[in-house]
Amino acid sequence: MSNRPDYTNSFTHTNLTDTGSIYSILQYTACNNFSLVEVAGYTANAFRIIIDRERVNVAGYSAFEWPLHHQEQFANLGFQTRFAGGPTEIPPTPEELEHALELVHWSLDRGIPVLSWDLFVPEFGLIYGYDDDTRKLRCRDITQDGELPYEKLGRGQVHELYVMAVTDYKPADKREMLRGALQLAVRHARTPGYKREHSQYRNGLEGYDAWIEALGRGEVDVYGNALHGLYVYDQRLFAAQFLKQVAEEQQLLQGADERLIAAAKEAAIHYDKVADALAEYSLLFPFPKGGDPNSPDQAEKGIQYLSEARAAEAKGVACLEAMLSVLEEQLV
Amino acid sequence: MRGKADEAARLNRSADSYVDLSMAANSIATENSLDSMPEEQLSAMAMEGNKQAFGELVRRNRANMYKWARSLTHDHHVAEDVVQEALVQAFLHVGRLADHNRFAAWLSRIVRNQAYMKLRRGGLYAKEQPFTGIAAGSTRPGKSGRTESANVAESGQDIDRILFRLSRRYDEDAARHTSDPAVILLRKELADGIRELFSCLSPREKEIFEAHFFRQVSPHEIAIVLDTSVANVYNSISRARGKLQRERLRLQISMYVKQRRNDGKPKAKLLAPPILYNPKEC
Known part of the structure; x- marks a missing residue:
C-alpha cells in the first residue's frame, strides 16, 4: 500500500479518457450524482x-469497438445513445462529417456535450460548444481545451470520426x-x-x-x-x-x-x-x-x-x- | 414502364440532389414527342447537350440500371448508390459517347464499373469516396477503343464546360418550375459550388485530374501526351485529389451551415466547461 503513487488525485481524476468523458457528460443530465x-x-x-x-x-x-461498448456502458447507467462513426481508420466523407455535425448540434442544442475521439490527441474527449459563424467546435480532452474547425472533426492525428450523444434517460x-x-x-x-x-x-x-x-x-x-x-x-x-x-x-x-x-x-x-x-x-x-x-x-x-x-x-x-x-x- | 421509372426516381436520395436527374426526367413529361423517339435519336440529341433527351434516356433505362446494379451488388442501398454514381458519370460523359447506337450498352458498362468499384472498396463498409467514383479504371467508355489521350490537351476546358452546363441547367429549372425556391437556390448554389471547387486546381492539375478521373486515361498515357514523367502525373493526381477533397468538405459544411440558418436553428452554443479535464490537470 505504501508504494502507491496517487495519479488519481484521490479518485477525482482518471487517465482513462472515456471514463472521464462519460463522467463529465453525466453532469449535464438528471444523472449527475454519481462519483x-x-x-x-x-x-x-x-x-x-x-x-x-x-x-x-x-x-x-x-x-x-467504441460505439458498441460505450452504448452498453451508457445503457447500464440508464441512457440511450446515438452515434456516428467508430474505429475505422478512415477519414469521414463529407456526408459522414455532416451527419456527425448534425448529431453534435442536436445534442449541444439540448444542452449536453458529446463524447468524441481524437479532438487534439487520440484519446476520448468532449465537444461542448459550437459556432456556425466561425465554423468551430469547442472541445476539451486530456491535453487541451480549445477550438476545432468543423472540417477537422475526424481528421486529427489519426483519421477516424467518432461522436456519441446521449438521448433518453431512465433512472436505473x-x-x-x-x-x-x-x-x-x-x-x-x-x-x-x-x-x-x-x-x-x-x-x-x-x-x-x-x-x-x-x-x-x-x-x-x-x-x-x-x-x-x-x-x-x-x-x-x-x-x-x-x-x-x-x-x-x-x-x-x-x-x-x-x-x-x-x-x-x-x-x-x-x-x-x-x-x-x-x-x-x-x-x-x-x-x-x-x-x-x-x-x-x-x-x-x-x-x-x-x-x-x-x-x-x-x-x-x-x-x-x-x-x-x-x-x-x-x-x- | 412509366410507373417503374417514377418509382425508381423516387428512390433517388435527396443527398444526391446535385445531380437530381429525376427532375430532368420529369420535365419532359409535357414533351410527348420524346416518348416515342427511338433511343438512337435520343442518344444523338443527348450527345449534343439536349438534357431532355438525356432525361428520357435515363427514364427508359433507370429500372434496368438498378437491376444490373442489384444483381452485381446484392444490396438495395449499394445498388442505388451505384446507379446514382453511374448517372453522374453518364451525364458528365454523354458528350463523348462514341456510338449513339449503343447508349444502353454504354450505360450498363458504367454501372458495372461503378459496382465493381464499390465492391472493391468494401461495399457497404466503404468509406472514402473520391469526387467521382472512378478512381482506378483502365477500361474506358467508347466502344471503338480509340485512345482518348489525344484529347487530353483540351480537357481542362472540359470540366468548365460540364460545370457551366450543370449550373445553367439549374437556372433553367428554376425558371420552369415553381417548386420551393429555397430548394432551387440551394441546388444552384451547389452547382456553382462544384465549379468553385474545381477552381482550386491549377490548369494543369485540372487537365490531369479530368483525364484520369472522368475519362479514365491511365497516368502512363497522360505522361506521354503531356511530355512529363509518370511520377509527376501521380503526384499531380494525388495533389489535385487532396485539394478537391478539402474543397468538397468545406463546401459540404458551408451548405450544411446555410441550411441550419435557413431552418432558424441557433447560431452558436457554449455549454459550461466539462468537469474533466481541467486544463491545469493536463
Whole structure:
C-alpha cells in the first residue's frame, strides 16, 4: 500500500479518457450524482485491460469497438445513445462529417456535450460548444481545451470520426446497474471482445498473459508498455475502491445478502493487490520515459509484478462471479 | 414502364440532389414527342447537350440500371448508390459517347464499373469516396477503343464546360418550375459550388485530374501526351485529389451551415466547461 503513487488525485481524476468523458457528460443530465468511482465501476471500465500481444503497443487501451461498448456502458447507467462513426481508420466523407455535425448540434442544442475521439490527441474527449459563424467546435480532452474547425472533426492525428450523444434517460435500479456492470466485467475478463480473436489484441486475463509473453520476448514498445502500466494501474485503483463502496452500501441496505457483501469485500482485497503489483510495475517503467523493459533484468522484474497482478485478478474475477450469481438469484 | 421509372426516381436520395436527374426526367413529361423517339435519336440529341433527351434516356433505362446494379451488388442501398454514381458519370460523359447506337450498352458498362468499384472498396463498409467514383479504371467508355489521350490537351476546358452546363441547367429549372425556391437556390448554389471547387486546381492539375478521373486515361498515357514523367502525373493526381477533397468538405459544411440558418436553428452554443479535464490537470 505504501508504494502507491496517487495519479488519481484521490479518485477525482482518471487517465482513462472515456471514463472521464462519460463522467463529465453525466453532469449535464438528471444523472449527475454519481462519483467518478461509481462511473468507473458501473461502466465496468475499471475492470478492463486490452494488450497488444506483439509489442504492447500504444493502441491497446483504445482497441475496442467504441460505439458498441460505450452504448452498453451508457445503457447500464440508464441512457440511450446515438452515434456516428467508430474505429475505422478512415477519414469521414463529407456526408459522414455532416451527419456527425448534425448529431453534435442536436445534442449541444439540448444542452449536453458529446463524447468524441481524437479532438487534439487520440484519446476520448468532449465537444461542448459550437459556432456556425466561425465554423468551430469547442472541445476539451486530456491535453487541451480549445477550438476545432468543423472540417477537422475526424481528421486529427489519426483519421477516424467518432461522436456519441446521449438521448433518453431512465433512472436505473442500483442493483440492476451492479449486475450489469459485473456482467460486463466478467465477460471482459473471460472472453475475447468483439472481433478480437483475429486481432493482435487480447483482453481480460488473456491480456495479462499476452503482456507477460511480450515482455519475455524482449520486444515491447517502451512507451506503450509504460502507458498501459499507468492506465491499468489507474483502472484497478478504481475497481478496488468501487468494490469497497459497494460492500459498504450493501451493508446499509435492509435485508442485505451477506454473501454479496463478503464477495465484494474479498474482491476489493484482490483488486487492491492487483493495484499494488501494478503500482510497482509503473514505478519500474515510469510513464512516459518507460525505463528499459527490454533489458532482461527489468523484464524479469516486470514479469514478476504482472504475474502477481494476474494471479490476484483471477481471484478477483472469481469473486465478481460469486457476486453476480447472488444478484442473479435476487433479481430473477 | 412509366410507373417503374417514377418509382425508381423516387428512390433517388435527396443527398444526391446535385445531380437530381429525376427532375430532368420529369420535365419532359409535357414533351410527348420524346416518348416515342427511338433511343438512337435520343442518344444523338443527348450527345449534343439536349438534357431532355438525356432525361428520357435515363427514364427508359433507370429500372434496368438498378437491376444490373442489384444483381452485381446484392444490396438495395449499394445498388442505388451505384446507379446514382453511374448517372453522374453518364451525364458528365454523354458528350463523348462514341456510338449513339449503343447508349444502353454504354450505360450498363458504367454501372458495372461503378459496382465493381464499390465492391472493391468494401461495399457497404466503404468509406472514402473520391469526387467521382472512378478512381482506378483502365477500361474506358467508347466502344471503338480509340485512345482518348489525344484529347487530353483540351480537357481542362472540359470540366468548365460540364460545370457551366450543370449550373445553367439549374437556372433553367428554376425558371420552369415553381417548386420551393429555397430548394432551387440551394441546388444552384451547389452547382456553382462544384465549379468553385474545381477552381482550386491549377490548369494543369485540372487537365490531369479530368483525364484520369472522368475519362479514365491511365497516368502512363497522360505522361506521354503531356511530355512529363509518370511520377509527376501521380503526384499531380494525388495533389489535385487532396485539394478537391478539402474543397468538397468545406463546401459540404458551408451548405450544411446555410441550411441550419435557413431552418432558424441557433447560431452558436457554449455549454459550461466539462468537469474533466481541467486544463491545469493536463
